Amino acid sequence: MAPPVIAMLASPLGALVRAVARIRASVHVKLLAGFLLITGLFIAMTAVGLLLVRETARQTDLLDQAHERVSWSRQIEHALAMQMHFTSMALLAQNDGSVSLILRENNRFNDTLARLETAAPPEERALIQSIRGAQEDAMATVADIANALRDGRLADATTALHTRLEPTYQKIEALVGSLVAAEEARMASLRSSISAARTRSLRLMAGFAVAAVVVALAGGFVISWSFILPVREAHLFLSDVAEGRFGGTIVVPNRDEFGALAERMNWMSRELHRLDEEQRVAAETLRGLNERLGLASRAKSEFLANMSHELRTPLNAILGFTEIMLDELYGEVPAGLREPLVDIQTNGRHLLRLINDVLDLSKIEAGRLELGVGEYSVQEIVDVVQSSLKSLAFEKGLAFSVNVPPEIPPASGDGRRLTQCLLNLAGNALKFTRQGRVDIDVELDDGWLTYRVTDTGIGIPAEEVENIFAEFRQVDTTITKEYGGTGLGLSITKRLVEMHGGRIGVQSELGKGSTFFFTVPLRADGGVA
Amino acid sequence: MLTPLRALLLGSTILLLATGLTTARESSAGSIKGTVVLKGTAPELKKLAVTIDQYVCGKEKNPEELVVSPQGGIRSAVVWIEKPPAAAAAEALPSTAAVDQRECTFLPRVVIVPTGGKIDFLNSDRLLHNLHATPNANPPFNRTQPKGRTITISFSHPEIIRVTCDLHSWMRGWVVVADHPFYALTDGAGAFELRGLPAGRYTLKVWQERLGTTSKDVVVGDQEPTAVTLEMAAR
Numbered sequence: 056m057a058p059p060v061i062a063m064l065a066s067p068l069g070a071l072v073r074a075v076a077r078i079r080a081s082v083h084v085k086l087l088a089g090f091l092l093i094t095g096l097f098i099a100m101t102a103v104g105l106l107l108v109r110e111t112a113r114q115t116d117l118l119d120q121a122h123e124r125v126s127w128s129r130q131i132e133h134a135l136a137m138q139m140h141f142t143s144m145a146l147l148a149q150n151d152g153s154v155s156l157i158l159r160e161n162n163r164f165n166d167t168l169a170r171l172e173t174a175a176p177p178e179e180r181a182l183i184q185s186i187r188g189a190q191e192d193a194m195a196t197v198a199d200i201a202n203a204l205r206d207g208r209l210a211d212a213t214t215a216l217h218t219r220l221e222p223t224y225q226k227i228e229a230l231v232g233s234l235v236a237a238e239e240a241r242m243a244s245l246r247s248s249i250s251a252a253r254t255r256s257l258r259l260m261a262g263f264a265v266a267a268v269v270v271a272l273a274g275g276f277v278i279s280w281s282f283i284l285p286v287r288e289a290h291l292f293l294s295d296v297a298e299g300r301f302g303g304t305i306v307v308p309n310r311d312e313f314g315a316l317a318e319r320m321n322w323m324s325r326e327l328h329r330l331d332e333e334q335r336v337a338a339e340t341l342r343g344l345n346e347r348l349g350l351a352s353r354a355k356s357e358f359l360a361n362m363s364h365e366l367r368t369p370l371n372a373i374l375g376f377t378e379i380m381l382d383e384l385y386g387e388v389p390a391g392l393r394e395p396l397v398d399i400q401t402n403g404r405h406l407l408r409l410i411n412d413v414l415d416l417s418k419i420e421a422g423r424l425e426l427g428v429g430e431y432s433v434q435e436i437v438d439v440v441q442s443s444l445k446s447l448a449f450e451k452g453l454a455f456s457v458n459v460p461p462e463i464p465p466a467s468g469d470g471r472r473l474t475q476c477l478l479n480l481a482g483n484a485l486k487f488t489r490q491g492r493v494d495i496d497v498e499l500d501d502g503w504l505t506y507r508v509t510d511t512g513i514g515i516p517a518e519e520v521e522n523i524f525a526e527f528r529q530v531d532t533t534i535t536k537e538y539g540g541t542g543l544g545l546s547i548t549k550r551l552v553e554m555h556g557g558r559i560g561v562q563s564e565l566g567k568g569s570t571f572f573f574t575v576p577l578r579a580d581g582g583v584a
Numbered sequence: 585m586l587t588p589l590r591a592l593l594l595g596s597t598i599l600l601l602a603t604g605l606t607t608a609r610e611s612s613a614g615s616i617k618g619t620v621v622l623k624g625t626a627p628e629l630k631k632l633a634v635t636i637d638q639y640v641c642g643k644e645k646n647p648e649e650l651v652v653s654p655q656g657g658i659r660s661a662v663v664w665i666e667k668p669p670a671a672a673a674a675e676a677l678p679s680t681a682a683v684d685q686r687e688c689t690f691l692p693r694v695v696i697v698p699t700g701g702k703i704d705f706l707n708s709d710r711l712l713h714n715l716h717a718t719p720n721a722n723p724p725f726n727r728t729q730p731k732g733r734t735i736t737i738s739f740s741h742p743e744i745i746r747v748t749c750d751l752h753s754w755m756r757g758w759v760v761v762a763d764h765p766f767y768a769l770t771d772g773a774g775a776f777e778l779r780g781l782p783a784g785r786y787t788l789k790v791w792q793e794r795l796g797t798t799s800k801d802v803v804v805g806d807q808e809p810t811a812v813t814l815e816m817a818a819r
Binding site for chain 2: 163
């Protein structure tokens, strides 16, 4: 695990991650709970925001109302001034029009006062009642002045103005003044309260936003790590399994799907471990058996090699004496005995070839055959094979040609064995071809020599191609009867080619002919066995 | 099948019979019980918009210059006998009437007062009103009135006087100065009654502020109250 992860797991956050992992709930529920938590926080934020906005709106309304009341108070003050003005004007003009103006102003005053009274907060009612009382006095005085003017009682009107109306108006003005002062004080306090509320809501919102982001980050981190940890554990565990270390266990705090998964993995691990152990025991047994088999096989090969060697000595004696007899060194051979003697010689040679093949194969299998590596000439090999077999080709009436490019340089390898290989292939080709031709080609390509023998013979069925290089195999037993042969030639050839570091192959079509070829390095060192 | 008018007449006749029996026992004189009805369809009257002093007067006023009941009866019409009998036994009209000014409306809108009688005009509104009338026979008056003050005005000559308020143009009141007791004001159904009339032939006159004056001759009997329907043409 990476160091930051370890550091994280050691921190309180790591404890939280493990605690969340231990919660007995499904991944789905945990994710849902996380999202709901954050959503809930946002909903709470919105609700608080709305409450704050509503409170601010309420205070703004109060401010508006207070402002309106101040405006009405100002109108009252204005109406008072206008009444005084119009009263003076009416005293001068003394006509009904100017009187109506006073009355109109007085009614305007009344109307505004009535609005103010309805809108006023309870603590201002008493003040407004005082204004109302004074205004009712003023109303009576204005009516008296109006009526006095209409009756032409100018002196009465003037007296009323000075002694009654003016003091009343001054009283009203003072009262309205204190009303305005009260309202303005209220407005000031509302303004500061609104401003405080704005600051408070700004801080609250910022706090909520920060908290939401922190909770979202922490929640996302904790929940995701509570899922990542078991996945990492599982990853390490599976790496162990992939590398063949079975039997480990995985420990995760999770009690969710990951927990269940870990349990399954542990079960799987135990099973794998058990199977691995069983397999190991079986392999051990097999290895022992194989070793004994190898020993037995080598013993068999050695026995065969020794046996072949021992067989060759008497056989050579038989062949030698037969030849001496046929050469009539022991006197004239009766006509009736010559044919059996030739038969003895022919069969004896065949037996010797067979014994030689078995000896070679046994040596190879027993690992006792060593290549005699040295310089050789490809042309010479091909010439030896041609001269050995051309009489057979002539007897069977087959065309037999060889083709060696002149530019091939001297090659390195066991020339004698390679001659044996080519002789085997070409001999087989001549043996299995009734008519047509057999050709030997050699070519050099990029340091590799390919010897190729092409015939127009009986061909090999596709299903038999794989088997023809195995020991004692011919395509079928009837062929052995017709064409003879030990069935060991191809097998020995294959081994020899492989000992040179090359390979052998065949392309064949049943009834049309075959091409056998082997490829060896131009400079084989014999080290490749 | 009863037409609405016939049904009305039948209904009022039954009513008149019932009340007539009781009055017949009290007085030997005859009486008229009738209804003032509108002939034709009532004109559509627009509400009066109030532009000033809305706090006291309201935002608009119902037009009250012609109020007709669903049955066609005209409210606040004044019915009187043109030539009253010499020896009348009718009870005199009250010599003092009261008119209030409330929410910038004269209540009642039409008031009857005998010659030499008085009307107490009261202002119940929290603002100034200004009683103003320029009659033909009686002296004019133009009086500013604060809240709660009563102004009493005497009327010595018979006539119909329009009273207005200088400050509130929609305010209308009517004073009918009666020179004899046989004056009656119709109620909400347009009904009126004139009592203490000796039997005989009379000319009934009816006045309404919008529809003007009409007259009708009636014969009043001794015992039974005379039922009469006065029709006023819509215009």
